[in-house]
Amino acid sequence: MSTFMNILFLVLHILLGECAVLYRKAGTDLTIQCDGASSKDGVEWKFKDERIAKIVKGFKLRGPIFPSGSNKYHPDTDSLRITRLESSDSGRYSCSQGSEYDVHVVSAFVQPGTVLPQSSDAELHCNVEGDTKAKVQWLRPPDGQLYHERKQIVPLKSLTLKDNGQWTCQVQGLQINITLTVVGLQTTEAVEGTVGRNVVLPCSLPQITSRRVVGGKWEAVHLPEVSTATLDNTQKTLQWKGLNTSRVIFTNGPLSINYDIKLIKYSLEMKVDLCVLWSLMVERS
Numbered sequence: 001m002s003t004f005m006n007i008l009f010l011v012l013h014i015l016l017g018e019c020a021v022l023y024r025k026a027g028t029d030l031t032i033q034c035d036g037a038s039s040k041d042g043v044e045w046k047f048k049d050e051r052i053a054k055i056v057k058g059f060k061l062r063g064p065i066f067p068s069g070s071n072k073y074h075p076d077t078d079s080l081r082i083t084r085l086e087s088s089d090s091g092r093y094s095c096s097q098g099s100e101y102d103v104h105v106v107s108a109f110v111q112p113g114t115v116l117p118q119s120s121d122a123e124l125h126c127n128v129e130g131d132t133k134a135k136v137q138w139l140r141p142p143d144g145q146l147y148h149e150r151k152q153i154v155p156l157k158s159l160t161l162k163d164n165g166q167w168t169c170q171v172q173g174l175q176i177n178i179t180l181t182v183v184g185l186q187t188t189e190a191v192e193g194t195v196g197r198n199v200v201l202p203c204s205l206p207q208i209t210s211r212r213v214v215g216g217k218w219e220a221v222h223l224p225e226v227s228t229a230t231l232d233n234t235q236k237t238l239q240w241k242g243l244n245t246s247r248v249i250f251t252n253g254p255l256s257i258n259y260d261i262k263l264i265k266y267s268l269e270m271k272v273d274l275c276v277l278w279s280l281m282v283e284r285s
């Protein structure tokens with residue numbers, strides 16, 4: 001009778017496909033159950049066929065992927081808690097009584113960073129570990145409109161201020177928000193120079209704390225002395241590396257948000273195209 005029941009149970013397991021597929025956000029905890037476990041028989045928890053721990057009569061025997069000192073797992077007879085999920089925690093978990101779970105950890109981020117200068121390129125990532133084919137829905141700023149791309153990696157070419165704000169990735173009932181800050185540089189487009197007079201070309205960043213500029217330059221097709229001046233961060237402070245000429249004056253001393261230059265006796269052929277501050281970096285804490 002009991003053998004018959006066991007066989008029936010096994011058949012049911014195969015027919016019903018006991019493996020649950022779970023999608024979870026990176027950084028959260030997950031608890032999975034071991035159905036039918038009893039403290040009498042003990043239980044063995046595995047991740048990708050490697051032992052996490054075996055629990056017999058209240059004793060926990062850690063496996064090689066769960067060395068002492070690690071708080072990753074909290075195994076019990078009837079449940080296993082996995083803390084602070086990371087992509088590498090994706091895969092199959094099982095307990096010796098037969099419960100199986102396929103876990104996919106989802107994380108969203110922007111590359112190369114969350115603070116980027118206007119006209120640079122970015123990539124939005126919504127990484128569904130172990131399920132590269134999963135379709136994601138992106139919502140874009142300013143008001144969460146549907147975005148046409150449904151891929152896990154979305155390239156954003158030449159960022160504009162319209163790309164600034166909250167992007168949301170939706171997949172398998174999960175929702176992850178990421179905030180992209182596009183830093184607008186005020187360029188020369190709005191400047192009107194009077195021929196023969198001096199003109200200041202404004203180029204500035206909004207004040208953002210804990211971020212720094214590590215390089216940049218002005219670009220001017222017909223004015224080589226502007227283009228050759230670059231920002232120098234080899235000193236303790238950021239400075240223009242370029243000399244004043246009879247036509248261009250650079251600010252002396254440390255720079256932080258103001259990168260103006262002054263053109264002497266502006267003439268139409270001095271027209272400067274744009275100021276580009278590249279590698280606007282987020283300082284890692």
Ligand SMILES: *[C@@H]1O[C@H](CO)[C@@H](O)[C@H](O)[C@H]1NC(C)=O
Pocket residue numbers: 168175176177
């Ligand atoms: C994401 O943003 C939306 C809209 O601002 C908000 O309703 C939601 O709670 C946020 N989700 C998370 C997980 O922060």
Ligand SMILES: *[C@@H]1O[C@H](CO)[C@@H](O)[C@H](O)[C@H]1NC(C)=O
Pocket residue numbers: 240242243244249250251252
């Ligand atoms: C350029 O000239 C201005 C005005 O004369 C002066 O304040 C500044 O120090 C000079 N900059 C450099 C890099 O020599």
